[in-house]
Amino acid sequence: MSVTLFLGLGRMGAPMARLHAAAFETRVYDVFAEAAKAVADASDAVAVSDLASQGADADVVILMLPTSRHVEEALQGDGLFARLPKGALVIDMGSSEPASTRALAAFAAGLGLEYVDAPVSGGIAKAETGELTIMVGGEDDAVARAMPHLETVGTSIVHVGPAGAGHAAKALNNLVSATNIAAATEAVTVAKHFGIEPATMVEVLNASTGMSQATQVKFPQHILPGTYASRFAYDLMLKDMGIAVQMAGEVGFAPVTGAAFTTLAEGRAGLGEHPDHTEIARVYARATGISIDEGQPL
Known part of the structure; x- marks a missing residue:
């Protein structure tokens, strides 16, 4: 058996x-x-x-x-x-x-x-x-x-x-996922500065070519409400991103995702213990003073 x-x-x-x-x-x-x-x-x-x-x-x-x-x-x-x-x-x-x-x-x-x-x-x-x-x-x-x-x-x-290709694909997927959240957070933060409500800007993204899983799921369920409860740890996200960035180093040119990893790794220090990975939004809030959720502290 x-x-x-x-x-x-x-x-x-x-x-x-x-x-x-x-x-x-x-x-x-x-x-x-x-x-x-x-x-x-x-x-x-x-x-x-x-x-x-x-x-x-x-x-x-x-x-x-x-x-x-x-x-x-x-x-x-x-x-x-x-x-x-x-x-x-x-x-x-x-x-x-x-x-x-x-x-x-x-x-x-x-x-x-x-x-x-x-x-x-x-x-x-x-x-x-x-x-x-x-x-x-x-x-x-x-x-x-x-x-x-x-x-x-x-x-x-x-x-x-x-062998190893599955783990490579997983790390690269999570690198893109986290970078999408960061890019969308950046856009929604700038939008709020220009008088566009965060939920409205997310609606625009979801009806346009800027749509992603981040804007369809992470923003309405976890970021805009300020719950940050996706149950995937920020530190695990950084681990997977780090693996992917190391892999990309072998190619020699990955400026976009490399910059996202550096930004999120440096922003980790201000998030306290056991943050959720959707708290990427709080990294931007702390850096800009512009919060896009419904009242969580910076």
Whole structure:
């Protein structure tokens, strides 16, 4: 019988693990034992408390961990690579660094393991409904084998290229997404200075060629009301942007997105603890003295 070990049960990982457990025998683990228990209590998953005892009988491992460092620690040294049986499949669904992913995939191949990177987009709402977009990197056979697992949590699944390509696509998508929010915030801030109400300027953008997901969703739901509650962290946004900017450095010319990353990274200091990524608008408010929301403090 197929056994999946699912690691990482944060805001995204927990609902994904619950959905996966409805289709596959799933064991769940998190460094916070209460997170694993909560997923197990709400699904068919089985919580495990000792990762060191796991892996020998798992034929699939799904990772939903914060960074490449966490992935490397889980797999390398005395981690899961040392215990997984030959032929096991590792699926990294977090936002990792493409260079690290390529190295891990090559190492896994040397052990007789398959490795796929499959980061997700869509936020917590889509994670809860199983409607995530998934960008997949890896060999064709490994991707085909991973597909039934990915289909438990995603509805738009695109094989974008070899190992590391999924993580590259995810970072670049988030770079564009954040840059869109910054550009729209800049435009709406200038518009208010010239006497145009923020909601009116957003309406104009959404009826014109300046429309984006930022103006259609982020502004009406999170920025204009001043709620800033998209549930995607500003710091995670910066992490993904940083990965993409580093990638762009290899090309040698990325002035627009590079400037956006610098602006948002420098603006982070004024936002306090655990800001939402839509608080990009507050970076502009603090710099200009012009607030475009409904009364949040600068």
